[in-house]
Amino acid sequence: MKDNPNKAIAIWLYFGAFAIFLQILLGGITRLSGSGLSITEWKPLMGFLPPLNENDWQLSFDKYKQIAQFHVVNAHFSLEDYKSIYFWEWLHRNWARFIGLAFIFPFLYFVIKRKMSLRLLFPISILFLLGLLQAVIGWLMVQSGLNDTDISVSHIRLAIHFGAAVILLCYTLWLAFTLSLDHIKMRHRLRFSTLNITILGILFIQLIYGAFMAGTRAALAAPTWPDMNGFIIPPDLQNHPLNLVFLTGNLLAIQFIHRALAYIVCILVLVLYVRSVSWKINSLLFYIRLFPLLLVGIQVVSGITALLKSIGPHYSTFALFHQSTGILLTISLLLLLFLNLKKN
Structure with a gap:
C-alpha cells in the first residue's frame, strides 16, 4: 500500500474485520458453553458494566431463574456457576460495543481531518447500518429464548445472526481490498x-x-x-x-x-x-x-x-x-x- 492515500482507512477496515472475526468466534464459544441466555436484559449503553456486588449478582441470577433454561437445564446452578456462563455472554456483548467504538471514532477522525473521500461515505454508511442491524438481530435472537418454554434460542434466528455476521465481515473485507489491493x-x-x-x-x-x-x-x-x-x-x-x-x-x-x-x-x-x-x-x-x-x-x-x-x-x-x-x-x-x- 505504498503511497496509497487510503492506507490508514484500509488498515482501519482490516482491524475491524479482524475484530468481527474474533466476535464470530466469541459467539461460537457463547453458544457452545450455553451462555447466551445468561443476561436477560439488553442495555446498549449501560450494559457494559457487570454486576458490581453480591446483591447485583443475585438480582441478575434471579432474573435468569425465571426462564425455562434454568429450570430444565441448569436448575443445579449455584451463583458461582451462573457467573461462569455470564462471563462469556458479557464478553461477547462488550466486544460488540468495542467494535462499534473502533469503527465510530476513527470514522469521525477521518471525516473531520478530511482524510476520507466523499465516494467512501456511502459504502462506509452501509457498513454502519449492517453493524447496527446485526446488534438488533442479536437481541431478537436472545429474546427467542427468554421465556418459560424454550431452553435455547431459535436456531433460525441464530443462523440469521451468524449469517449477518459473515456478510458484515465479507463487506468490510471487500472495502479493505478495494482500498489496499486495487492498485496491484x-x-x-x-x-x-x-x-x-x-x-x-x-x-x-x-x-x-x-x-x-x-x-x-x-x-x-x-x-x-x-x-x-x-x-x-x-x-x-x-x-x-x-x-x-x-x-x-x-x-x-x-x-x-x-x-x-x-x-x-x-x-x-x-x-x-x-x-x-x-x-x-x-x-x-x-x-x-x-x-x-x-x-x-x-x-x-x-x-x-x-x-x-x-x-x-x-x-x-x-x-x-x-x-x-x-x-x-x-x-x-x-x-x-x-x-x-x-x-x-
Missing part, C-alpha cells in the same frame, strides 16, 4: 469468477446450515461417518415431504444437507484449483489459489472430527475450530474473487 497490476488472472461466486454462494448456505447444526445439536442425531446411523440417506428424508419446515427443522435433514453441501463445496474447490493449474499466473495468485484447497481439506476433516466427537467432552473445541476454518475458507475465496474481478 495482475499480469494474469484466473478467469472463472462464475465458479468462484457459485462456491461462495453454496458455502454461505452451508455455513447457515452449520448454524442450524449448532443451534439444534443436530450432530447428536447421527454421530457417525461416512454413513448416517447406518444409512447413506436416512429413511426419514425418504418418507417425509421435503417442505421448508422439515428441511430447516428436522435434525437428520439439517445434518444431511450440511454434509451434502460440504461435499459439493469440496469438489468445486478442487475443480477451481485444477482449472487454475493450467494458468501461468503471478506469485500473488499462485499462493492465494492454494488457500481454498488447503482450508477446504481442513474444514472437511475438522467437521468429521467434530461430528464423531459430538458425544464426547471435547466437542466444543472441535466445533469451534470447524467454525473458524469455515470463516477462513470464505475469506480466502472472497480474496480470490476480488483479484479475479479487479480491473488492471
Whole structure:
C-alpha cells in the first residue's frame, strides 16, 4: 500500500474485520458453553458494566431463574456457576460495543481531518447500518429464548445472526481490498469468477446450515461417518415431504444437507484449483489459489472430527475450530474473487 492515500482507512477496515472475526468466534464459544441466555436484559449503553456486588449478582441470577433454561437445564446452578456462563455472554456483548467504538471514532477522525473521500461515505454508511442491524438481530435472537418454554434460542434466528455476521465481515473485507489491493497490476488472472461466486454462494448456505447444526445439536442425531446411523440417506428424508419446515427443522435433514453441501463445496474447490493449474499466473495468485484447497481439506476433516466427537467432552473445541476454518475458507475465496474481478 505504498503511497496509497487510503492506507490508514484500509488498515482501519482490516482491524475491524479482524475484530468481527474474533466476535464470530466469541459467539461460537457463547453458544457452545450455553451462555447466551445468561443476561436477560439488553442495555446498549449501560450494559457494559457487570454486576458490581453480591446483591447485583443475585438480582441478575434471579432474573435468569425465571426462564425455562434454568429450570430444565441448569436448575443445579449455584451463583458461582451462573457467573461462569455470564462471563462469556458479557464478553461477547462488550466486544460488540468495542467494535462499534473502533469503527465510530476513527470514522469521525477521518471525516473531520478530511482524510476520507466523499465516494467512501456511502459504502462506509452501509457498513454502519449492517453493524447496527446485526446488534438488533442479536437481541431478537436472545429474546427467542427468554421465556418459560424454550431452553435455547431459535436456531433460525441464530443462523440469521451468524449469517449477518459473515456478510458484515465479507463487506468490510471487500472495502479493505478495494482500498489496499486495487492498485496491484495482475499480469494474469484466473478467469472463472462464475465458479468462484457459485462456491461462495453454496458455502454461505452451508455455513447457515452449520448454524442450524449448532443451534439444534443436530450432530447428536447421527454421530457417525461416512454413513448416517447406518444409512447413506436416512429413511426419514425418504418418507417425509421435503417442505421448508422439515428441511430447516428436522435434525437428520439439517445434518444431511450440511454434509451434502460440504461435499459439493469440496469438489468445486478442487475443480477451481485444477482449472487454475493450467494458468501461468503471478506469485500473488499462485499462493492465494492454494488457500481454498488447503482450508477446504481442513474444514472437511475438522467437521468429521467434530461430528464423531459430538458425544464426547471435547466437542466444543472441535466445533469451534470447524467454525473458524469455515470463516477462513470464505475469506480466502472472497480474496480470490476480488483479484479475479479487479480491473488492471
